[in-house]
Amino acid sequence: MVLPLKIVVIGGGAAGFFGAIACAEANPQAQVTLIEASRQPLAKVLISGGGRCNVTHACFHPEELVLNYPRGGKALRGAFTRFQPLDTVDWFVAHGVNLKTEADGRMFPITDRSETIAECLIKAAFTAGLELSIGTPVISVNRQNAGFEIIFKSGETKYCDRLLLATGSSIIGYKIARELGHHIEPPVPSLFTFNIADPQLRALAGISVNPVNLRLSIAGENQLQQTGPLLITHWGLSGPAVLKLSAWGARILNQNRYQCKLFINWLPNLQQEEVRQKLLDVKEEWGKKAIALHRGVDLPHRLWQYLISRADITTEDRWAGISNKTLNQLVQEISQGEYAITGKGAFKEEFVTCGGVSLKEVNFKTMESKLVPGLYFAGEILDVDGITGGFNFQSAWTTAYLAGREMGMEGVQN
Numbered sequence: 528m529v530l531p532l533k534i535v536v537i538g539g540g541a542a543g544f545f546g547a548i549a550c551a552e553a554n555p556q557a558q559v560t561l562i563e564a565s566r567q568p569l570a571k572v573l574i575s576g577g578g579r580c581n582v583t584h585a586c587f588h589p590e591e592l593v594l595n596y597p598r599g600g601k602a603l604r605g606a607f608t609r610f611q612p613l614d615t616v617d618w619f620v621a622h623g624v625n626l627k628t629e630a631d632g633r634m635f636p637i638t639d640r641s642e643t644i645a646e647c648l649i650k651a652a653f654t655a656g657l658e659l660s661i662g663t664p665v666i667s668v669n670r671q672n673a674g675f676e677i678i679f680k681s682g683e684t685k686y687c688d689r690l691l692l693a694t695g696s697s698i699i700g701y702k703i704a705r706e707l708g709h710h711i712e713p714p715v716p717s718l719f720t721f722n723i724a725d726p727q728l729r730a731l732a733g734i735s736v737n738p739v740n741l742r743l744s745i746a747g748e749n750q751l752q753q754t755g756p757l758l759i760t761h762w763g764l765s766g767p768a769v770l771k772l773s774a775w776g777a778r779i780l781n782q783n784r785y786q787c788k789l790f791i792n793w794l795p796n797l798q799q800e801e802v803r804q805k806l807l808d809v810k811e812e813w814g815k816k817a818i819a820l821h822r823g824v825d826l827p828h829r830l831w832q833y834l835i836s837r838a839d840i841t842t843e844d845r846w847a848g849i850s851n852k853t854l855n856q857l858v859q860e861i862s863q864g865e866y867a868i869t870g871k872g873a874f875k876e877e878f879v880t881c882g883g884v885s886l887k888e889v890n891f892k893t894m895e896s897k898l899v900p901g902l903y904f905a906g907e908i909l910d911v912d913g914i915t916g917g918f919n920f921q922s923a924w925t926t927a928y929l930a931g932r933e934m935g936m937e938g939v940q941n
Contacts, residue, residue: 533558534934535685537665537676538693538700539570541778542906542923544648544823546691549931551655557935559657560685562677564664565700569645574919576633580641582619583612583924585628595918597717597775599911602886603922609892610925612917616667618924619644622651631767633917668703674901689934691903696880698907704884708898711834712910714882714886715781717774720872721789723763727833728866732761734827740795740804741772741861743780744788751776754795759830764789770915773871777881777912785871790863793834799862806854813933824861834860840881877917883910894930903930 534557536547547561567573572580586592586818589607593600616626616634624647626634636643653658664680668690677685694700701711722728737756744750753775755768774778780787794802802824809823822831831841838857840849849857884904888897896902905927913919 530936532689533674533687534559534689535675535687535702536561536691536693537668537677538691538695538697538906538908539565539568539659539661540693540695540906541569541648541920542695542927543691543693544569544652545644545754545924546693546903546927546931546934547657548648548651548655549928550650550691550935551657551931552870552935553932554935555656559655559935560660560687561657562660562663562665564793566662568661569648570775572648573639573641574644576635577899578641579639580644581633581635581920582626582644583615583634583921584633585612585632587611587613591666592918592921592936594869595916596911596913597777597923598881599639599886599909599913599922602889602891603911603925606891606894606929610928612921614928615921615924618851618928619647625631629862631916665699665703669706670707671901679877687928689903691905691927691930692884693905693907693936695907696878696883697908699923701883704908706903707896707902709800709888709896710885710914712882712885714880715872717772717777717880717881717912718762718770721769721868722772722785722870722872723789723866723867724869725763727836728759729761729763731759731829731833734759734830735766736793736827736830738795739768740792742788742790742792744777745770745779745783750779751910753858757791763868764866765872767915774879774881774914780871785868787868789866789868791831791866792862793864794824794861797824797862799858802861803854805860806857810846810849810854816847817842818844818846818849826861834864837864851898873876879912880907881910881912883908886910892929893933894926895933901917905930 536543552558593604625637629635666680667678669676674688675690735758738754739757740754742752753768753772756766757768758766805823814822837860894903906923
């Protein structure tokens, strides 16, 4: 006699819902239970993308897609050949949600509302016959025979044949994985802004420049660089270039307590000598004019005034009176100005963490543990993280879909 497969998914976020739905749709006879500790499932989905939910990215070639993951790209290469952004788009269309692509490749629901995605997942969960257990914290999991015993904070227990951990970067998820024998790569923040203790820079909050080139220097070594849009904020620097740099530098920045040097090239499309020549040209043409009012390079006016002040040029100084030494100092400020990062900020209300379950202990064809048969992982509990732009959601959809389909494959013999 074949008994219905008992499957539990712990974690009511994007990966948990997607994995549970994939499992129930693959095996309608399975008894699939989704457990969420809080009273608000899909909380991160609802606040993501500024309330619009950046579902995925329009990058449909796995070999290019993996380049957007500071950690986990190699492991995801094969997984993306089985479920990639095009499959994500098709899945949501099949479940009644159309997506749109913006100029930078980010994809959102055409409604521009995160609720559209959350409501779609909840509806799909009920349609697939899932049992939802909300506001039910789990405190531990024991291996029992060929399955698992789940122990709740209330003292109650539940048995399942297969278990998917989709708890995100949570302490309880790491605890359960560790108790079941897995190694956890230490979690540290990723995708954050830079604090710069410069009141004059902060006074320029709201100014954006695209593109700039950012280069991190730690212990005198040039570690990482990134080119893209930059936004000056009330606490320092943000924008896609900063967020991408923070992702690639997450571990080394953490090791250095978010204290390091940042070099900014405000005009990366020009060689340093080209910048110097442009300044010499404006000096020749506008010698009697105030440097503060005639900049000769394509930068926001207030930013230009800030940069000349860093080169010890006053608002009264004229181009004709500038020395070669001062001119060179201004070129330096434009092409490789040095700033001190004094700490990290947050990226709105979205928190991404690098670290988690060691990838070498997981089979990325099925997302099953290599150490514990019947145990699966999906989403941010894994040591996988992407840069900003929908890549973290895509790794969640992919790993959850593969785990869900695999968990629902076969029944349990009695």
